[in-house]
Amino acid sequence: MPFESRRLAELADHDAFIKRHNGPSPDDVATMLKALNMQRMEDLIEQTVPSDIRLGRELALDDPRSEAEALEYLSQLARQNRVSKSYIGQGYYNT
Numbered sequence: 001m002p003f004e005s006r007r008l009a010e011l012a013d014h015d016a017f018i019k020r021h022n023g024p025s026p027d028d029v030a031t032m033l034k035a036l037n038m039q040r041m042e043d044l045i046e047q048t049v050p051s052d053i054r055l056g057r058e059l060a061l062d063d064p065r066s067e068a069e070a071l072e073y074l075s076q077l078a079r080q081n082r083v084s085k086s087y088i089g090q091g092y093y094n095t
Contacts, residue, residue: 024032029041038044045054065073 033039033041033044036044038047
């Protein structure tokens with residue numbers, strides 16, 4: 001295999017979280033379900049997750065965000081943090 005040289009800009013795919021995510025591909029899911037003799041992922045969940053711990057409704061989630069949008073949101077959230085002194089463990093007694 002010959003060495004391939006690329007410019008750094010070509011390698012900088014900063015918005016590719018989905019490509020890096022370690023989840024099963026659709027083919028992986030189909031193979032798994034076939035091995036378990038099941039048709040749908042819902043069948044697997046019904047047979048493996050006790051009904052009393054399942055939510056029973058869809059989660060109310062925000063629209064998906066790109067990696068850059070998620071980082072910006074987290075940065076805004078972090079800017080709301082307050083830095084405080086902790087006196088726990090330094091002779092403080094709540095009396």
